Amino acid sequence: MRVELLLRLGRASEALSVIEFYLSAHPDDALARFQLGEVRFSLRQDQAAAFAYRLALAGNLDDLRRNMALKRLDMIVARKRWRFSVGGAISPDSNLNSATNRRRSICSDCRFALMTPRGGIAALASRLTAALSATSA
Incomplete structure (x- = not known):
């Protein structure tokens, strides 16, 4: 309950430390694993969130949270599809393709x-x- 409240207040880093501390003493708690997935998902830590959701699904979750975990896993996959990167370079050389100017x-x-x-x-x-x-x- 405290983790959900911290998430709603926008204090995800605090929620993360609380849930990780709890899980150190209760590693088999599926609901806590699900909450860890929610915290990681809100922080856009997709690999860690997917791992937490999968561990939660392996435990005893209620149907509502099970369906939410499955939807979150689908959303994580969708996020990966739309990633891109942009790069560029500045070259002082007027010969941009780096071809040789030698005759032989x-x-x-x-x-x-x-x-x-x-x-x-x-x-x-x-x-x-x-x-x-x-x-x-």
Whole structure:
């Protein structure tokens, strides 16, 4: 009863210490395990809440709390589906893709070397176009 009151007052951390202290002396109390799950759920500690709910379900819970524990487990699964993270980076280099600006690149594990002709990619494109025109004529 005290744990529920502390939760309603928004003092979840105090409720957590009270219920954990009680469970240290009464580890088989399914109702206390359910309340621990409720406290952890309100603190968004989903893994710990799911564990507490599963332990409570393994004990002797009344039907109302059993159904609530099952719904809470479903809600925890739903929370996991919608998690995402956002990241970014700032790079002082103007070459954002980190490609080399060398004219010749040698791959030590390969049997070939990549070479860009003088004049860069534009010169390579014009040579390829000329070669394709010559073969089609």
